[in-house]
Amino acid sequence: MTAALALLGYALLVGVLAPLPLARSRWAHRAPRLAVALWQALALSYTTALVLAAHHLAVPGGHLHLGLAGLLHVCGVEHPGALASGGTWRLLPPAAVALWPLGRLAAALARTARQRRRHRTVLDLVAARDAGLGAHVLDHDTPAAYCLPGRRARIVLTRGALELLTDRQLAAVLAHERAHVAGRHHLARTAADAFAAAFPFLPLARLGARETPLLLEMAADDRAVRRHPRAVLAAAMYRVADGQVPRAAFAAGGPAALLRVRRLLAPAAAPHPALRAAAALASAAAPVLPLLLTCGPVLP
Template identity: 75%
Template sequence: MTVAPALFGYAALVGLLAPRALARARWPHRAPRLAVALWQGLALSFVTALVLAVHHLAAPGVHLHLLLTGRVHLCGTAHGAGLPAGTAWRLLIPAAAALLPAARLAGALLRTARHRRRHRALLDLVAVRDPALGAHVLDHPVPAAYCLPGWRPRIVLTRGALDLLTAPQLAAVLAHERAHVSGRHHLARAAADAFAAAFPYLPLARHAAREVPLLLEMAADDRAVRRHPRAALAAAVFRVAGGRAPHPAFGAGGTAALLRVRRLLHPAAAPHPALCAAAALTSAGAPVLPLLVTCGPLLL
């Protein structure tokens, strides 16, 4: 029973304290992809710790390990026949705790896929594909640029954006939207939204749902400025800032446009390599740490 309080304490640390420190840090905007990975690692670590803590409350002393031999090990004792009598039903409780975020994630992916499918069908009716741009052009005066990611992605530009943007600005915007598509940023965003839906009152979930979309926009900016001038992308973001993208899409403008423009025009140095290494190790190791807490001696 001593393992369960330790896991609940770890989950509280990850879910309550860690997100506030990470949200106040300045380095995530200088390494957005790494910051997204860290938010995801913390979320997975919280869910793992919570499920294992519930498991230890429901079935104290029962640790399941599926090893290469295919045998089930319970607290260091090998049982080739399986679980002791009367304990199997208790495993349904932690299974239910694990299914909640999994179901939320599946539901978020299905909903966004359905919205994108409907929007793609609408674009095929009202927009005109421009092969030279590799984008669909929507006859609308408000300048806007966005992409619909997924299996059949669409990059959408309004006629207002084409009339307003210069050639270098247009090329930078297209590179930004292609970065969203190639990076499969919609999966990270869906995971953050699903985590927030599963744990709406958890600071980690709220902060992740707010920070991850902005970090993904910054990551796409960083990808675009590898081949295009920063000033061109900053000007394009400012000019299309008033355009609204549909919810399942990634827009080049939006409410965070001013922050992104400032970041593009005044780039900061990358975080110290030691900080990057620590963040990478934390994002990779945090989901495993609850397993080591509860099952460390047996996994060695």
């Protein structure tokens, strides 16, 4: 019971208190990839804590044995074979807690895959493939640029964008969209959306789903400006900011374009190496902290 209470307290800390300073932090916009990793690590840590707490409530106690089973017993996690005499029903609470967010994630992945597949089918019918650009061109006057991520990714430009953007701006926009595809950013965004769907009233889930898409756009901006001037990408984003794109896509413009333009034109210094190291350590440690809590010698 002590371990269960400690885990529930930890989950409360991670799910309610931890996301507030992270969402307000200034360093996150200066190191967006690291911030996304921390959001994902906190979500995984919260889920792990809930699963372990449910297990400790359903199966109190544990014993020390050798091998993998012994490690499970040290952590108070009974081996399935040991549960046969006491009823495997005891596994149902932790299994249900684990399957709830996993089910939401599976459903979100399947839903977005269907949306992308349908949109790819339409693009293949109405868009012209431009081998030189490595993109599909839609005959539409509204300037827009976006990528449809996944295994069969598509980068899409409208005719209006081609007519409005200069060659340098077009190259910067394409670099931005390719960064989304190469970084598999759709997986992080889908995971954040699924976690928010599983725990809609949890600040960690709600704020993570809000911040993750913006951070991913900033991460793509950072990769694009490695080879293209910041002012060029900022001007291109401004020109395509009003373009409408599918929900399953990443747009070069979008509602946060103004914030991103300001970030590009007035870049802040990178976070201090000590801060980056601390954030990276927190990202690596957060998923295993619930295990350390329940396996600790003070929580038998």
